[in-house]
Structures are given as C-alpha cells and as structure tokens.
Amino acid sequence: MKEAAPRTIRLAEYTPPSHLVEGVELQFTLAPRTTRVRSAIRFRPNPARPDAVAGTADLRLDGEALTLIRAAIDGTVLAAAPDATGLTIPAAALPAGPFLFEAEVEIAPETNTALEGLYMSKGMYCTQCEAEGFRKITFYPDRPDVMAPFKVRIESDLPVLLSNGDAVGQGPGWAEWHDPWPKPAYLFALVAGDLVAHSDRFTTRSGREVALNIWVRRGDEDRCAYAMDALKRSMKWDEDTYGREYDLDVFNIVAVDDFNMGAMENKGLNIFNSKYVLASPETATDDDFARIEAIIAHEYFHNWTGNRITCRDWFQLCLKEGLTVFRDQSFSGDMRSHAVKRIEDVLTLRARQFREDAGPLAHPVRPASYQEINNFYTATVYEKGAEVIGMLKRLVGDEAYRRALDLYFERHDGEAATIEDWLKVFEDATGRDLTQFKRWYTDAGTPHLRVTDDYRDGTYVLHLEQQTLPTPGQPEKPPRVIPVAVGLLNPNGDEVLPTRVLEMTEARQSFSFEGLSARPVPSILRGFSAPVIVERETSAEERAFLLAHDTDPFSRWEAGRGLAKEVLVRMVTEGADPAPGFLEGLGAILRDDSLDPAFRALTLRLPSEDDMAQTLHAAGHVPDPTRIHVRREALIEAIARHLAGALGATYSAMSVPGPYTPDAGAAGKRALRGAALAYLTRIDGGAAAKVQYGVADNMTEALQALSALLDIGQGAAELASFEARWRDDALVMDKWFTLQVLHAAPDDCAANARALTERSDFDWKNPNRFRSVIGAIAANAAGFHHPSGDSYRFLADWLIRLDPLNPQTAARLSAAFDSWARYDADRQGLIRDQLARIAATPGLSRDLSEMISRMRG
Ligand code: ARG
Ligand code: ZN
Secondary structure, eight states: OOOOOOEEGGGGGGOOEEEEEEEEEEEEEEOOOEEEEEEEEEEETTTOOOOOOOOOOOOOOEOOOOEEEEETTTHHHEOOOOOOEEEEGGGGGGGGOOEEEEEEEEEEEGOOOOOOOEETTTEEEEEEEETGGGGSSSSSOOOOTEEEEEEEEEEESEEEEESSSEEEEEEEEEEEEEEEEEEOOOHHHHHEEEEEEEEEEEEOTTTOEEEEEEETTTOOGGGGGHHHHHHHHHHHHHHHHHHOOOOEEEEEEEEEOOOSSSEEETTEEEEGGGGGGGGOTTOOOHHHHHHHHHHHHHHHHHHTTTTTTTESSGGGHHHHHHHHHHHHHHHHHHHHHHHHHHHHHHIIIIIIIIHHHHSOOOOSSOOOSSSSSGOOOOOOOIHHHHHHHHHHHHOOHHHHHHHHHHHHHHTTTSEEEEEHHHHHHOOOOOOOOOOOTTTTHHHHHHHHEEEEEETTTEEEEEEEEOOOOTTTTTTOOOOOOEEEEEEOOOTTSSSEEEEEEEESSSSEEEEOOOOSOOOOEESGGGGGGGSSSSEEEOOHHHHHHHHHHOSSSSHHHHHHHHHHHHHHHHHHHHHHOOOHHHHHHHHHHHTTTTHHHHHHHHOOOOOOOHHHHHHHHHHTOOHHHHHHHHHHHHHHHHHHHHHHHHHHHHHHHOOOOOEEEEEOHHHHHHHHHHHHHHHHHSSSSTTHHHHHHHOOSSHHHHHHHOOOOHTTTTHHHHHHHHHHHTTTOOOHHHHHHHHHTTTTTTHHHHHHHHHHHHHHTTOTTTTTHHHIIIHHHHHHHHHHHHHOOOOHHHHHHHHHHHHTTTTHHHHHHHGGGGGGGOHHHHHHHHHHHHHHHHHHTTTHHHHHHHHHHHHHH
C-alpha cells in the first residue's frame, strides 16, 4: 500500500473562509458508544469572499470519524457523502444568502483514546478541541477565524452537565448553556459526570458577581483550595494590571485525569489535567503549588488573550500563547519574587527552547508551515513567544506597552487576529517601526552575541557582534534588533552605570561609555533582556566578582552559573579538579543570610547534565553523557565535602516551623534546605535524609529526602513505604514512578523503567502515567544515552505502541531524540536506527511521522 503524501499547510496559502457562522445550536445525547450530536448552524457567505457572495464557492466542513445520520440545508435533506476529512457541499446546493445547515451524527467517546474531541475519562465525558478536535464532534468549519455564539443542550443521566457560557436551564437529565461571546470551535467544551464542586465567588471591579466552581471527582474536593485562591488572585490581577474583567456569570474549572496537555482555556469552562489543579500539603510539592498557580492564571488570562481576541489561523498560535505565558510569568513574579521567577524561567527556556532551536526541530515563533499543528505547541511558540513580548516591552517601555495593549483590546476585541495586527498596535501606539523586530517571529534560531571590550582614557567601549546559525529551511539569518541591558561596576564593587538598554540593530555595533575613572566590570544582558547566547572571554575572577557584587539578581546568578559551567567543562574535558575559588564562592552565597533563600537554592543547583552536553557541544566538544554524569557527581561530592559545615548549619537554619504553607517564603526556605540535604547526603551515608523522610509531613520534604537517598543508591525502604501509603492516589504514584527512573544510576535506568512498565498499575493509556516513566527516561541524561542503546530502544518501543492510540502524546515524547547530532558516531547511529525503525512502522500517525521525519532531516 502506498502511503498518502503528507499534507503541508502553509501560512502563505491562507484564504478567508467562504462562509461565516452567525450562530450554532448543538444538542448532545450522551452514550459511551453512541453519542448523538445534532447541530443547527446558521451560515452566511463571507463578504470577504467574492466567490461565495456570487454563489460559486463550495462549503467545506471538517469532520473526522463521524457517522453521518442526516444532513439538511434549510430543511432539505442533503445527498452529500462525507470523505475521510469532511463534507463538501457544492455551491450549486447552497441557497444564495444565509441558510441553515443541520446535521445529526453519531460518535463513540468511549473508544476515543486520542483524547481529542469528545472522550471519556473514568466515567466522565469531557472534550479537548484545540487545535482541531471539534471536527471529531460534528461537521463544522473547524478553523479559528470562524467565530460564533453557541447554544448547547446536553442530555444525560449524569448529575453534572456543563458547557461554555452561562447556564440557561436545567432539569432532570438535561441542561442548556448559552455562550453569547462569539468563539471559534476550538474553545467549545462539554463535561458530564458525577462531579462535586468546590465553589466560591468573585466580584469584579464593576460589580459583576461571578460564581466560581472547581469540579472534581468525589473525594478530591479537599484538594481544590489552592487552585481556587490562585483563580481569585488571577482575576484581580488581570483587572489591576491589564484592566481586563471577567465577562460571564460563572467560571467553571474541571479536573480530568486523562489529559494530553496541561490545561485548556475553553470559554467559561476551563478543563485541566488534574495534576495542575489538585493539591494538598501531603500530596503536592512546592513546585506543584507554584505550577498550579501559574497554569490557573494562564488559562484564566486566555479569556482575553486567546478567547475575546483569538488567532486568525494556527500559524498565529504565539499571538495568544506567547502573550499569555508572558502574562502568567509576570503574575507569578508579582505573587512571589521577580528575581527568582526570572531565573527559573530562563532555566526552562535554555533547557527546552534553546535545545529545540539548536536542533532539527527548530522553527520560528511563528512557523510558516506544518503538517500537524499539535506538533507546534512548543517551547519556541510558548516560551520564546513570551520572551519576544518581554523584549518588545523593554524596547517601548512599560507605559507604552500598556497603551499598546489597551489599543490591542480596543481594536481587535471579538476578532481573530494576526502577528501583523499585534505589531501594528505597537507601531500605532508608539510611532516605532517594527519591521526588523518582526524577525523574532519569522526567523528561527538563537542568536549568539559575542562581546569584547576596550578601555582607554576614561572611555569604555563594548563591541557587540550577533550571529545566528542556520536552521532547517532558513540558511540566511539577517541581524535582529536585540535589547541588551547592561550595567557597569567599579572595581570596588560600586555600580557606576545603572542598567541601560542598548538597542543593537546591526550585525556588529559598538557602544561607548565616557567619564569612567577606572576600567569597569560589565554586567551584560541583565535580567536576561533577550533570548540570546552571550559569548565573552572572561576570567573566573571577574565572574566571582559579579557573583559577589552585581546589583542585578539575574546577572548575579548568571555569573555563578558561568563559573559552575566553566568548572564542569574543565573537569570533563581536562580531568581538572573542582576549582577551589568556585567552592569558596558557593560557600559565600550559602552563608549570605541577606540573600533570599530561594535565590541561594538556585545558585547551589548545578547545571543539569543535559545543559552540560549542550554547552560542551556548543564549545566544539563531543559530549560523553556518561563522563558528564561521573564528573558532575564528583563535583557534587567535592562541594559536599568542602562546605560540609556550612551545609549542616544551613540545613538546620532553614527548617520551617509550624504547619506547611505553600507561600514563596516558606517554599524558598524548604528549597534551600533541600539543596543542602542533597549535598549532605553525599557525606553522611543518608542519615539526615532518612530522618527527614521519616518526619516529613509534606510532599516537598518527603520527595527531597527520597530523591537524595536514591541518588546515593539507597531508599528502598522509603520507596516501599511511599508505595504502601499512596498506592491508591494516581497523581502521587506518578511521582513514585518518575523518581525511580529519574534518579536511577545510568546502568540501571532502562531496567528500572522496563520493570515499572510491567506493573499492573502502569496504566500506559493515561498520559500522566505514560510520561511518568517514558518521559522520565528521556530526562535521565546518562541513563537515556547509555552506550548500550537500551533506553533508545525502550523509548522507541513505547512510542510505536502508543502512537496508534494517542498520536499527540507519542509525538511529543519523541522529541527526546532531537539532540542526536550532538553525540558521538555510535550514539548517533543507535538513535538514527530507532528513528528509522519508527519511520518504517506501518500506519504511523501524521503527528509522529512529521516529528520523526523532521528529526531525521
Ligand atoms: N491552549 C492550551 C494552553 O496553552 C493548550 C492546548 C494544547 N492542546 C493541544 N492539543 N495542542 O493552555
Ligand atoms: Zn495557553
């Protein structure tokens, strides 16, 4: 059988829809195998399509895996038969003006394992329609530039029946919902189940009373308080910071156990992976609490940036995602600490987005083509998309940013917009020309910024040079505008030039600073003012100086980071011993009580093994993951021995008395205490960790202790008691699965993972459980890249197995193979063999085959 050529969708080929929708009515009669969906859609020819106005345009409706029972136009039954991807109604069969299209289809949510469209999760019905899931529910123009108000009637015996908008009626066995705000089909949602609500209220600043509900399965209602609190803070923050108010009488959130991604911003009915809603001190870590706060905010913020203003087409995904990530990051910074949040965000950006940008999956923030859009919900679209907005804000200033955003909401409310529209509001609000800035959206790759300097007669000159390496399909990389925030310090540690943003627009450019009495020490890219890689020959002394004196907390952390990387590079490549200066510097940070504990914890955290592989590769070495692991472990032990006294003192000093609270202050202390414990465990045989595990009354401290023990090859008893306590709690057990893979010694990693997948509770069709093992193996760098190739085979086996059931999750996890080109010929060969084996699997999904073919190049 010949495979169909993969379809490629291109931005350049965008055409407006032939018909617009004035209103939709849907009626669902729910049954696991035989759900009936009746639709009544009022269409009119799109005035922007002369052919449709002239009556010569066909109407194309998307539809997949639907059994068509009946379709009619203005009451006349249609003869048309659907094909594999939809239904075409020829122009000749369409009335001249507006008309009513009706259809009745049957679908089987129970057999929907892809978790896209209408599916079932533990007896509950739910939906995921972004990006193109609505077409699995009924025939419809499933594209974001078709927006319409929806009326939905649900018939089912289940007690809770929810959809978008406000409830307009309900009785035994039915409920009706009306969403007055025009929306694209991807924001449609339906939930039906035996659910209970954790409820609260919010009064908007104009006095609108909003009912808030978090719907969960019975038994989970006592784990919703934190998410509810985060929701109310998000609602208030969006009013205060962006002037945006909620616009319905009710806001519902539902927690679902089977979910491909994190959460979804359906209008008035957000659906969440239960992992990002449910939290109690005993079951969730500090990081879980912080993530829940961020994701609750993210989905809520989409109400304006995504829902009221949506995307014209999926190429514009960053319009809503980059902006909404930027907004949730600002929110978390306001709630916690901007300095700490910025460092954490940069760590994530470098680990995920820089890696993506440096490999075969590199793509622009606004891609120009795709085969499967689900493959573009990436770190580039989301996190780099947010960085681009941060740069724009830095370039125009806070006040102009707010004016531009006001104009954006005013001009595009109710519309499906583009990046051009977005940039135009900034141009109109500020008078700036953003032609060059737009390259951040259209050009892939991370710019390298080479920095050299001169000092003569009181004048200091910074020479900047930018270069971006070619990425797939983009050999040429013209210079971009780069906001480079710099400050200058005197040799005595005083700041002589407070932060100033240099606007670099050329490939090479120099900036002078006059009237300096001594050669200053530059602090470059403060606050990580642009997503670039700074290359600067600098001495360990200068880094240590900045680590001790920089006034910018990000740059201060970055100096320590640079030192750690330098030490590790020398340990790996030259077999050097850990530099004593570095150990002293860490000690000074550890003991500096004027510093935020969360900041100290971040400074004590060494670069990850994958980060070191990326760093070594960029410096022209061929990274050996085994050796990186061994040398990094040696550094951890050296730090532990060198700082033993200070670590012990910090461990005691950071204990948080009283009952657990998830606030940033307490979490920061626990983070520092946990970092100290991880080091201490290397020298006390696990004594302190065992004690901590035994007395921990919260998941954060329990997991810190367990991880530390596993890292020294202990923890068997603790793992067993953990399992005994939590065996019936899937979210907590996911952590248990992950730990044993993530903290496995390189030689044990694949075997541990394999043994876990043989357990009866390895419910691999559940994405969280699948990721807890199959995702974890890719995160254990030395285990994944074990020279035997066992882990590569293991991952490939599971991707091949999952793909027919859940292509989206299989495709996402396949990205673990994207770094193959960094490694030696043997490893490259082993990975490429697995990529070839996956590619040769008959019937591969569009999702996975696109990923594999991009990685094979
Ligand atoms: N819009 C959602 C969010 O950012 C993500 C949904 C992605 N889903 C998907 N199947 N690609 O919160
Ligand atoms: Zn989002």
